[in-house]
Amino acid sequence: MNALRNTKEYVCLIAALLLSAMGAARMASAENDATETKPAGEVYRTFYLANLTDQREAADLQNDLRNMLPKAHMYYAESRGAISLRGTPEEMALAQQVLSDLDRTRKVYRITYSIVETDGGKPLTTQHVEVIVPTGGKTAVKQGKRVPIVTGSTNQKDSEKPESQVQYVDVGLNIEASLEGNGDSLRLRSVIEQSNISDERSGIGGQDPVIGQTKLEGVSMLAQGKPTLLGSLDIPNSTHREEISIESALVR
Numbered sequence: 001m002n003a004l005r006n007t008k009e010y011v012c013l014i015a016a017l018l019l020s021a022m023g024a025a026r027m028a029s030a031e032n033d034a035t036e037t038k039p040a041g042e043v044y045r046t047f048y049l050a051n052l053t054d055q056r057e058a059a060d061l062q063n064d065l066r067n068m069l070p071k072a073h074m075y076y077a078e079s080r081g082a083i084s085l086r087g088t089p090e091e092m093a094l095a096q097q098v099l100s101d102l103d104r105t106r107k108v109y110r111i112t113y114s115i116v117e118t119d120g121g122k123p124l125t126t127q128h129v130e131v132i133v134p135t136g137g138k139t140a141v142k143q144g145k146r147v148p149i150v151t152g153s154t155n156q157k158d159s160e161k162p163e164s165q166v167q168y169v170d171v172g173l174n175i176e177a178s179l180e181g182n183g184d185s186l187r188l189r190s191v192i193e194q195s196n197i198s199d200e201r202s203g204i205g206g207q208d209p210v211i212g213q214t215k216l217e218g219v220s221m222l223a224q225g226k227p228t229l230l231g232s233l234d235i236p237n238s239t240h241r242e243e244i245s246i247e248s249a250l251v252r
Contacts, residue, residue, distance in 0.1 A: 045092055048082045052103050057136070061102055068098060106134045108251040109222070111177050111188065116243045117235075124240065127173075132251060135179045135186065144172010147197060147209065171195045171211060179222070186222040190230060191215075192244060214242070222248050 052058055055078065062076050062083070072087030072095070085095055115127045131139045146168040154163050176191040198210040216231050225247070232243040 041088075042086055043089055043092060044084070044086045045095075046082050046084050047095065047099055048080070049099075049103050051105050053081055061099075064102065065095060065098060068094060106136060108132060108134045109179065109186075109224075110249045110251050112247045112249075113175055113177075113190075113192065114227075114245050114247070115173075115192075115194075116245075118241050118243065119239055129173070129175055131175065131177050133177050133179050133188075135182060138176065138178035140174070140176040142170065142172065142174050144170060144174075144195070147171045147211070149209070169211065171197060187219050188222050188246065188248070189219050190246070191217045192230070216244055220246070224248050224250060 049058065049061075052061055058076055058078070058081075062074065065072075065074060065083070065085075069085075069087060069091045072085055072091045074086070075084045076082075077084065083099075085092065087095070109132070111131050111133055113129045113131070115129075116123055117125045129141060129143075131141055133139045147170075148166045148168055150164050151167045154165060172195065174191075174193040178189045180187045180189060193213065193215045195211050195213045198212045214233065218230060220228055220230060227245050227247045230244045230246060232241060234241050
């Protein structure tokens with residue numbers, strides 16, 4: 001009887017030792033796996049933007065960084081022009097490379113628009129308009145007058161005379177220039193609009209003027225130091241012709 005009891009106790013002891021050994025092995029294996037899969041320590045850094053100050057450009061940069069670094073945490077501080085980034089050292093190095101490639105000084109160009117009116121090939125008047133445009137940017141200029149046009153009238157309770165409703169229309173020269181692309185593949189998008197008050201009168205109202213309008217819109221490749229003809233047109237009811245050309249020069 002004592003021998004049987006001793007045998008059972010011995011078996012239980014062996015089983016306990018085996019279970020203990022198996023548990024220790026599992027813990028060691030789990031620790032090894034955790035050590036192998038544990039990511040490198042995260043670091044924090046703030047990148048200050050030197051050239052990309054426009055909100056749209058900053059948003060494009062954030063989208064680029066988020067696509068390149070999907071696991072990193074970032075925040076754009078618009079008032080400081082900075083991006084705060086938290087991630088691994090490898091992610092920081094890649095972010096630095098992306099910023100070095102994108103946050104660069106933009107080149108600036110002087111675009112000269114020449115509007116020449118001719119009669120039988122002889123120049124009559126020439127108007128030059130210069131605008132400064134950065135790559136990826138847009139510049140607009142307006143020159144002219146605001147012409148009042150009566151659009152209706154209303155009766156006021158305290159006055160026997162009706163009060164006229166007036167709407168103002170811009171008349172003159174409007175130019176909008178924007179540069180797209182980079183390097184030797186710069187494209188200039190131009191919108192040139194000219195308007196003037198005609199001697200005619202509208203049949204709707206005796207005082208309403210007729211406004212003549214000419215508009216040219218197009219895209220041309222930028223060629224420094226070489227005049228480029230954008231377009232030309234005949235002026236109605238005359239022998240005059242108008243030609244519009246551009247010339248560009250690098251400012252910085």
